[in-house]
Amino acid sequence: MAEKYLMKGNEALAEAAIRAGIDGYFGYPITPQSEVLEYFSKWLPRKGIAYVQAESEVSAINMVYGAGGCGKRIMTSTSSPGFSLMQEGVSYIACAQIPCVLVNVQRGGPGLGTIQPSQGDYFQAVKGGGHGDYRLIVLTPNSVQEQADMVYKAFDLSEKYLNPVLILSDGALGQMMEAVEFKEDYVKPSFDPTSWATVGGVAKRGKPVQLTSLFIEPERMEAKNFELQVKYKKIEENEVDYELYHMDDAELGFIAYGLSSRIAKKAVDLAREQGLKVGLIRPKTVWPFPTKIIKEYSKKVKAYLSIEMSVGQMIEDVKLAVECKIPVEHYGKTGGIVLSTDEIIAKARKMLGK
Template sequence: MAEKYLMKGNEALAEAAIRAGIDGYFGYPITPQSEVLEYFSKWLPRKGIAYVQAESEVSAINMVYGAGACGKRVMTSTSSPGFSLMQEGVSYIACAQIPCVLVNVQRGGPGLGTIQPSQGDYFQAVKGGGHGDYRLIVLTPNSVQEQADMVYKAFDLSEKYLNPVLILSDGALGQMMETVEFKEDYVRPEFDDSWATTGKMTNRGMNTITSLYIKPEDMEKKNFELQAKYKIIEENEVDYELCHMDDAEIGYIAYGLSSRIVKKAVDIAREQGIKVGLIRPKTVWPFPKDVIKKYSEQVKAYLSIEMSVGQMIEDVKLAIDCKIPVEHYGKTGGIVLSTEEIIEKTKDMLNKY
């Protein structure tokens, strides 16, 4: 049995990264993410692992670029306004195909917003965020345990596909304390770093890491190459969890913190004899389109539940080509969802459809 720890989500994330063999962390303080940086500041220098508290998020993401392009396991973490600042670097990293792990412990926006939890950065996470045609692999934990587990997965996926992987968390998951166990049998998969800038040896040509393709034909080719990779990721890396979907008449769709509250709502509704179920995306890109499409043959309608005014709902509608009704229930600005309101909304929908 692995040892159990009582930890904050932010701390569990950092500890998992150390256990996953991180080679460098570059970050900048911002609430509600700062414990990630603080945890690393304590442990990485003691272990002789690279750690820099950068002068800004802009610098932090570019330090990730530099170190990641040397084939090292590197990450940064931030919260919403900081992730906005990083978008330039994220776009460069995506094009230059540098493996790295990014963490956004979301808070309420837009603007300076609030330090309370939110899921308002969904569009930014899955639709690009920065400029150009690129995608991030986006993992969505819903517990402190998953805050840890998904770090290993994020590093492995980023190296498998030479693509930045985003862990899309939120202020509640980052700040809450729960018990967590760390993998004891984790082995880092084999990783070919022959593309990286490690110093030009005589037995190979020079390695150049760039996102500059000044000839349009070359840029187009690069884009097609990236799109081909994204297609493979969509085919292979979709991850989700199903809860009581077998006989559900209304299907809830929720990720991250929302999915925990929705699970509770499913239990309460079932006690009242209301047949509801939950599809919980564990990856929001690639999005679990197929399973949502499959259950659209069975449920009367979907209810997309997010801590935003309705962002993921667009992907739900696209997944089913708007064949059945899809409604949104959400809270925004740092307010957390209410199970009572979810059930109220469900009853309304059952009357309607």
Template sequence: MAEEKRLMKGNEAIGEAAIRAGCRAYFGYPITPQNELTAYMARHMLDLKRTFIQAESEVSAINMVFGAASTGARSMTSSSSPGISLKQEGISYACGADVPCVIVNVARSGPGLGGISPSQGDYFQSTRGGGHGDYYTFVLAPKSVQEAADLTYLAFDLADKWRVPVLILADGLIGQMMEGVVFPKERDPSSLPAKPWATGNQYKTHRPINHVTSLNLMPLELEAQNNRRFERYAEIAKSEVRYEEMNVDKAELILVAYGSSSRISLGAIQAAKALGIELGLFRPISLWPFPAKRMAELAAKGKRFLVVEMSKGQMVEDVRLAVNGKSPVDFYGRCGGVIPTEEEVLAEARRVLGK
């Protein structure tokens, strides 16, 4: 029988999807607007005889994730922007030690403590590594409660497959809103991939010691280790790009937006159609790897772009890199927790087109 459609907050849907994906350990620390996620895990993980710990800080939570994931357990933490900043050291360590894990950022406005309203100001931090050293994290950006669930479920598989931390970049709008959601099936724990690199259980197997660490004091060895990781990144960039596009062939102008701002852009596109103006939508779902190749193809066809973000302009830099000067790229953004309206975006599109 098909799963029943449930009405849930984005935050809760992420929690339920993580549980179904086989998340064995969750470590969190409260912060608005993601508290319902931590609360959901508190309510359900212990009932399932899994691990839930409210850590004493964000730094502690990410290091607990590092520890649990090093033993091979599917592990997750979540927070919102300032809390994610605190986790960056631990994320860098997890990347350096090739430890798969899932980190959820239900972003709020910044910089600093900023405010608690939705924002997309964490794009740079998410897609450029965020912490110290040479690395990237996989970044997935949901646009709805359904997608928040689907991408969280997928994130655990991607993390294990590529041995990388995967970041879910949502925002307060996605986290707080309620929509219908149908969940994927609960994963059978025995179906999860084997992790021969993990620590623990040596008493059963008598295998040689596994070291899970980012530390290597031999420059040539560390370089080789980093190079191997970047070979995996190249594979990821080839095979794991995700995006959605709508009406790009007919469009006079393509709106480029992810997550919440793609929903607002969709409204502007619908309103434009009623006025006889053809707009398209290009929505990156994986922000890293960025769908640069497809954007370049569209630019080569002479398509022009209007990037819409809830920031002062961050993803627009990736769009400009992809387009590489072949077509004009405009930008419209609001920040500080202000959510742009469909009317504003439509007005900006009309201004760009001179219509």
């Protein structure tokens, strides 16, 4: 039986990365994710693993670009304003098809905002916060345990698809302490970067490797975009992940991810005690988004309620999924205020007319 540890979510992220075989970390401190850097600063040098506290988030993401381009397991982490600063580099990395893991421990905004938890970075994460037609794979943990588990998955997916993977967390998940177990049977998948990475010498394909996102000729740029879209289609077909909770007989479906899904799940339990038939669809990936399952259950429920710690962002993807066939409404809090089960149930009661 695996040993249990009582850890903050940020610390669990870092420890899982070490156990997943991280080769280097580059970051810059910002609340509420600074414990990630603190943990790495203590342990990575002792293990002979590269650790750099960069002079800014801009520097950190470009270090990720360079180190990831060498075929190494590389990671960075930040919080909302810092992730905004990284967006140019993220776009470069996505176009150059560099595997890496990014972590955004979201806080309230816009602007400098607050250091309290938020989910206001959904658009930035799933629609592409930088320029151009690119996608990140976006994983959404809702517990300290999942923060750890999704680190392994993020590294594996990034190497499988040569694509950056974002773990979209928030300030509450990063700061809360819960029991966590780390995988004892994890085996790093076979990964040979010599065909594409800058590992020195001539690559297997018989010519020097050049990793770039610069394509002056429009035909080459278009070809690169089409190449990326083929990959994204494959990701959409194979990597959608979600959880269903009491959806079989639900008349109203809640849709929530991350911290909001924990509160929504409790609201489901309390609402059912009051005779309300509600259920929950929890996206574990918000890109690729679980469009098909949401569409499927739209034929069974009367309506959906999108529950988010924002003024309403994920709701747009829910509306697209149901194709205007049933009502979709929003309940949310913003500015760092956490959701209320009582208010969720009151909203559900109103939507069901009970």
